[in-house]
Amino acid sequence: MKNVRRKALRWALANAVDHEGRASPNAVMGKLIAEMPELRSKVEEFRAIVEEVVEDINRLSTAEQLARLREFGPPEAPRPERKLGLPELLDVDKYLTVVTRFAPNPNGPLHIGHVRAALLSHEYARRYGGKFILRFEDTNPANAMLEMYDLIRRDLRWLGMEWDEEHIQSDRLEIYYKYAEQLLAAGKAYVCTCDAPDFRRLRDRGEPCSCRALPAQEQLERWRRMLASEYAEERAVVRVKTDLKHPNPAVRDWPALRIVEAPHPRTGKKYRVWPLYNFSVSIDDHEMGVTHVIRGKEHVVNEMRQRTLFEHLGWAYPTAVQYGRLTIAGMMLSKTQTVRGVRGGEFSGYDDPRLGTIAALRRRGFSPEAIREVILDIGSTPVDAALSWETLYARNRKFVDIRANRYFFVANPVKLLVEGVPELSEVRLRLHPSDVKRGERVVPLLREGDVLTVHLASEDAANLREGEMFRLKDLMNVKLRSRGPPMEADFHSLELMDVPKVQWVSAGAVGVEVIKPDASQEIGLAEPAVAGLQVGEVVQFERYGFVRIDAAEPKLTTVYGHR
Ligand code: GLU
DSSP: OHHHHHHHHHHHHHHHHHTTTOOOHHHHHHHHHHHOGGGGGGHHHHHHHHHHHHHHHHHSOHHHHHHHHHHTSSSSOOOOOOSSOOOOOTTGGGSSSOEEEEOOOSSSOOBTTTHHHHHHHHHHHHHTTOEEEEEEOOOOTTTOOHHHHHHHHHHHHHTTOOOSEEEEGGGOHHHHHHHHHHHHHTTSEEEEOSOHHHHHHHHHHTOOOTTTTSOHHHHHHHHHHHHTTOSOTTSOEEEEOOOTTOSSGGGTTOEEEEEOOSOBTTTBTSOOEEEOHHHHHHHHHHHTTOOEEEEEGGGHHHHHHHHHHHHHHTOOOOEEEEEOOEEETTOBOOHHHHHHHHHTTSSSSTTOTTBOBHHHHHHTTOOHHHHHHHHHHHTTOSSOEEEOHHHHHHHHHHHHHHHOEEEOEEESEEEEEEESOOSOOEEEEESSTTOGGGOEEEEEOEEETTEEEEEEEHHHHHTOOTTOEEEETTTEEEEEEEOOSSEEEEEEESSOOSSOEEOOBOTTOEEEEEEOTTSOEEEEEEOGGGGGOOTTOEEEETTTEEEEEEEOSSSEEEEEEEO
């Protein structure tokens, strides 16, 4: 901690000298964490130190600050090592604390593209010792899904994110109503009862409809009638006034609240006037003190709309960070198609291995760290980026290769009889090739007299020619006598030889089903130790791939991750 104080002092002085004598705790935090990423886990503790140091430094005169900075030796500040690769957030010194939010719509499962907003927002909040908010944006009763709230919470926790506050928009309608009323009373919004096509025609010409100029009293009366169910759906909508000549017609007098008759899965029929996204998001970002809105650039037009509302209410718009599109080749990412497919039975669930959902990646045994790293590496760049399964596999291998224990498994087994084998009843193999401490597993052998029975994977068996020497991996070298069936071979020797190696199983092998990424199933046999694995464990079936144990009953089932 002494080291931290010294480094904090260094950064606070440098920051103060750059900013007319006033250092910002956020800026110092950012520099420190970039320099010493290990501090992330103790952010609370050292934020206090940073604040103390900054306060002291800010009391000094600029000349004193400069003099003390010089005492630190080389005039240039040491370049922090950016382990996380994320650039500093803009405007951090403008705010007391950094507040970010992740605002998912609970109308479908999160996929790897969605969690970019979450991971970046969370990461930045932690980096600056700020606050990270989770907010469910469920103001469309027609598509909010009850099961998604918990699934989203689970996915975020699994990815290592905890939030400091949680809000659900469907609990906040009175707040939105209050602002709607305020805007109507101030002549900054109006209740439009025009037919949508008529309104659009006028809007596209930059002209007002007849509702726009009605006096505030009349607007409030219409609003009362909206709330009192005196209009049918689509017969009345609250619009926020904007410049009618705005270059983008989609921004002009955008709709803010509307009537929806469908019951909401959480609040039932309690409310029928619902805010639209741009309205509720603006009110909430302001009310919750969000300082940085981090989202995809598909929201540029929305941001323009939201800024008009902030202006009406006299609020400052948060700092906006817009990242580019992320395409992921060969991954099904459409929420609508996912939900439809699951409801229609085309997908087995939100964790169907064909999907790019977080639930599917978890089920395939991906490690949350790998997903986190891959997404944070892409960062918040406004440039469009492409991610491939291969990138994800390579990153994941970095984590699972060391964790996963090894087992023998043969897909589509083919029987092989080996004659003339010496007296052996089992073989002991390491659970992990490079980690001796993990111990061994016992692979029993099925022997009758001097005949050993094993099973090979059909793909390996198909490649063997009569007369060829090969090695039953970690066991013995044999020479194929006949392709059979059954295949027959003669024992040759035990010591390692430079011949092709094949995986095998023998006594007590257990039937295993493997669900592949395309949802097809492969049947095989695994060594008996596999029967003792827990659901959720990720192991490597040697020379086959990493798999996650998905179910033990009624049949041992695994889901394939990758090679
Ligand atoms: N609920 C919005 C979405 O999921 C949030 C977008 C935003 O960050 O404002 O697209």
